[in-house]
Amino acid sequence: MSTYKDLDLTFSPHPITGDIVVKRDASAVIQSIKNLIQTAPGEILWEPNIGGGIGKAMFEPNDMMFKMQLYDKITTTINMFEPRAEIADLVIERFENGQGITISLKFYILNDPDPITVTVPIKRIR
Secondary structure, rough: OOOOOEOOOOOOOOOOOOOEEEEEHHHHHHHHHHHHOOOOOOOOOOOOOOOHHHHHHHHOOOOOHHHHHHHHHHHHHHHOOOOOOOEEEEEEEOOOOOOEEEEEEEEEEOOOOOOOOOEEEEEEOO
């Protein structure tokens, strides 16, 4: 029995039933965390505090202050808006060529002793 369920945001139909596919348990939480990280603050109407702010961070200088601010923004966003996850570790690294950021997040789903690691690469498109 699944504890957590969310719609798969690709909105792909189930091959047999034709219904929208549902993500369950860890897949649902991972999808939610990726969406929170990639959402820009102010992008969601009437919810200005939701969002990891990584899009804007792509153009900031690569210094310790940048990493600390981004770390704080991401952890605050996940702690506030994803109650199913508890962050264990967060690592932010710039691509060697400076054209992107990799966010590696290790977290626990509530009532599950196994850690989950998610890596979200964000690349500049121009």
